[in-house]
Amino acid sequence: MRLPTALTTKLIALGVSFLLVAMVSIAITLWATWKLDGGAAAVNEAGRMRMQTWQLASAAQLQTTVAGRAALVQRFDDSLRLLRAGDPARPLFVPWDDEVEASFAQVERRWAQQRAQWLAESPPPPERAVALAEEFVTAIDRFVLSIERQLARFTAILNLFQFVMMALAIAGAVVILYTGYLYVIHPLASLAQGLQRVQAGDFSVRVDVDSSDEFGQVAAGFNRMTETLQSLYGELEAKVQAKTRDIEAQRARLETLYEVSALLAExxxxxxxxxxxxxxxxxxxxxxxxxxxxxxxxxxxxxxxxxxxxxxxxxxxxxxxxxxxxxxxxxxxxxxxxxxxxxxxxxxxxxxxxxxxxxxxxxxxxxxxxxxxxxxxxxxxxxxxxSTEETALLDALASHLASALEGLRADALEREAAVSEERALLARELHDSIAQSLAFLKIQVQLLRGAVQKGQTAQVQRILDELDAGVRESIGDVRELLVHFRTRTNTDDIERALQETLRKFEHQAGIATRFAVHGQGLPLPPDVQVQVLHVVQEALSNVRKHARASHVTLEVDKGARWQLRVRDDGAGFDPQQSRGTSHVGLQIMRERAARIGAEVQVVTAPGQGTTVTLTLPPHPVASATAPTALAIDQEASA
Missing domain, CATH: 3.30.450.40 (GAF domain)
Incomplete structure (x- = not known):
């Protein structure tokens, strides 16, 4: 099997090859440049030796001391040693070959011949000094000329490799372009053409896979993708039809579910x-x-x-x-x-x-x-x-039917409970007012019969007056009950119902009233409003029956805990000694307050009027059951 050659491996191999060639060329170029720099420095040093030679000749002509000429000779010796040994730090070195070596050896021999003459006590005569200097300078010129010929060869090598590097750069650019086209641009162009045909709806298109690199893998993946798309597209219409049938069946089931739900609701x-x-x-x-x-x-x-x-x-x-x-x-x-x-x-x-x-x-x-x-x-x-869907739909419909039937049953029980509650309310009202009045009238009728039989005229007249007062009070109780049952509360605010109750009380009892509301609070629930209204009506009824007041004030404090106060300026009473009809009225008020979790407080004293305060809890809720006033009265009397 042929191992796959990755595109990355190809590019790395190509890049490493060009890098090695470039590094070799750069190394040779640097070596030639280094040689040229060292040779140029050697030429400069040789030129300085020519200058030093003429300085020796001038010193001889000027009869310079031995010490002065020795310093010049020492400098000359240092230059020769520098040329022979070289100085890599500058750099300075002679590009040695046979010609350069021979010319430098001749310079050293001539210097060895002349050195003693320049250091003698009596320097050479001027003509001899000039001749010696010209002879030595000629040797140095031959040495410099040999170095320059060597440097010329190095310069030629440098130019050659510069030309080679330029050719390599051009060839590298061409190779890179060709490689990029062969390995990148051409595969991408093939894939792009294939994608355009896929976008046009032609899923039969395939891309030639002529390599095993990354683009070859992508081309193979593209071919697999188009093959899958072609297969899916061939089955798409059948799948769409099947899905459409499923959706239609689901729509029909949902429509049926909605229709049945609407039927059950109606x-x-x-x-x-x-x-x-x-x-x-x-x-x-x-x-x-x-x-x-x-x-x-x-x-x-x-x-x-x-x-x-x-x-x-x-x-x-x-x-x-x-x-x-x-x-x-x-x-x-x-x-x-x-x-x-x-x-x-x-x-x-x-x-x-x-x-x-x-x-x-x-x-x-x-x-x-x-x-x-x-x-x-x-x-x-x-x-x-x-089917599974039909079974699930039947279960859902049966569940809706059960909920609807249970709702009808709950509504029937609620209506029955409301009727029972209304009857119980009516019974309590009749018991606490008219029944007691009728029992009182029955006793008075028996007393009247006895007085008539005994011929007690004064007693008969007194009993008739009491009967007349009792009948009038019973008529007032009946009217008051009618007011209670006709008064309606408002789901947003109880103020209007309270104002209407107070206005009817003022009209029936002939007692001046005042209504005041303070603060802001959330509206009371309707069932709580009913109980609050009945407590206020009972308090006003007690004022009419027993207080003998000339003015009544109803104050409402709205807030987190509602508070209502019915205050009169009547006769008042002693709470510890009052066990009559007023006691029954207080029990009725406490019973109604207990139904909503409220409290009733009565502040009174003989001759100082009475204040009845109803305090509601922060979130009042009407209770479903409560003890009757009769039961409370019986317990209090026990």
């Missing part, structure tokens, strides 16, 4: 609810008949609430089924929606359904949370199978 009676549900479910499943059965608390008997398209004879015979007598009405607490095959005519337990021509029945339990309420039966004249 139904007012259990019969109407069950009949509409049976009809809708039968149409949904295309069943031949449907029945809705309701179970008792012990799940021992099932009553048929409604049926749709069920034969009349079968409906009459199965109107009430004992559990276990038939496959219908035999649900267990953990039962689920199931399809039950109907057996032959002679076989139990579904011979009635078999006689009617049914072959299958679908049993759907109607369950509210974990409590089994009944079942819905769907009858089919053929074999039937339910």
């Amino acid at each position: 139904a007012d009676t259990i019969e109407e609810l069950a009949r509409g549900f049976a009809h809708k479910v039968r149409e949904l499943l295309r069943a031949d008949a449907a029945a809705v059965r309701w179970s008792d608390e012990a799940n021992q008997r099932y009553l048929m609430l409604a049926s749709d398209c069920l034969p009349q004879e079968l409906a009459e015979q199965e109107r009430s089924l004992l559990a276990g007598v038939c496959a219908c009405g035999s649900l267990q607490p953990d039962a689920r929606t199931r399809v039950i095959p109907i057996l032959a005519h002679e076989a139990a337990p579904m011979r009635l359904c078999a006689r009617a021509g049914y072959e299958s029945v679908v049993s759907v339990p109607i369950r509210l949370q974990h409590r089994l309420l009944g079942e819905c039966d769907l009858f089919f004249r053929s074999q039937v199978q339910l």
Whole structure:
């Protein structure tokens, strides 16, 4: 197998090759330059030796001392040693070859011949000094000329390698461009053309895979992608049609669910609810008949609430089924929606359904949370199978029916409780007012009969006056009850109802009133408003009956805890000694306050008027039950 050559490996190999060639060329160029620099420095040093030679000649002509000429000779010796040894730090070195070596050896020999003459006590005569200097300078010139010829060769080498580097740069650029086109641009162009054809909808396009590098892998992946897309596109229409059918089925199920929910929300009676549900479910499943059965608390008997398209004879015979007598009405607490095959005519337990021509029945339990309420039966004249979606839909519809039936039952219980509460309220009002007044009148009538029989004229007149006062008080109680039951509260604010109550009190009792409201607070719930209003009415009733007041004030403090005060300037009473009708009125007020978690406080004294204060809790809520005023009165009297 041929190992795949990655594009990165190709590029690295190409780059390393060019780098090695460039480094070799640069090294040779640096070496030639270094040689040229060292040779140039040697030429300069040789030129300085020429200058030093003429300085010796001048010193000889000027009869310079031996010490002065020795210093010049020492400098000359240092220059020769420097040229021979070189100085890499400058750099300075002679580019030695045979010619340079021979010319430098001649310079050294001539210097060895002349050195002693320059250091003698008597220097050479001027003509001799000039001749010696010219002879030595000529040797140095030959040495410099040999160095320059060597430097010329190095310069030629440097120029050659510079030209080679320029050629390498051009060749490298061409190779890089060609390599980039071969390994990058051409594969990318092929992929781009393939993508354009894919965008145009041609999924049959394939890209030639002529390498095993990264672009070859990408091209292979592109080919696999287009092959997959071509396969998916071929199956897409079938999948879209199947998905469309699924969506349509889901839409139909949702539409049915909405229709059944709307039907359940609009139904007012259990019969109407069950009949509409049976009809809708039968149409949904295309069943031949449907029945809705309701179970008792012990799940021992099932009553048929409604049926749709069920034969009349079968409906009459199965109107009430004992559990276990038939496959219908035999649900267990953990039962689920199931399809039950109907057996032959002679076989139990579904011979009635078999006689009617049914072959299958679908049993759907109607369950509210974990409590089994009944079942819905769907009858089919053929074999039937339910899908998972249909089973889930039937369970959801049955759950909606259970909730709707439970809601109707709860509404009925609430209405019954409201009627009972209203009757209890009316009974308490009649007991606490008119019944006591009638009992008082009955006693007065008995006393009147006795006085008439005894001929006690004065006693008869007094009893008649009391009877007249009692009748008037009873009439006032009746009117007051009518005011109580006709007064309505406002769900946003109780002020209007309180003002209306106070205005009616002022009209009936002829007592001046004042109404004051302070602060801001959240509105009271309607049921709490009713109890508050009745407490205020009872307080005003006590003022009318017992206080003999000339002015009454009703103050309302709104806030986190509402507070209402009924204050009068009447006669007042002693709370410790009052056990009469006023005591019953206080018990009534306390009872109503207890229903909303409130407190009633009475501040009074003989001759100083009475103040009744109702203080509500931060979040008052009306209680469902409360003790009656009669029971409280009996307990207080015990």
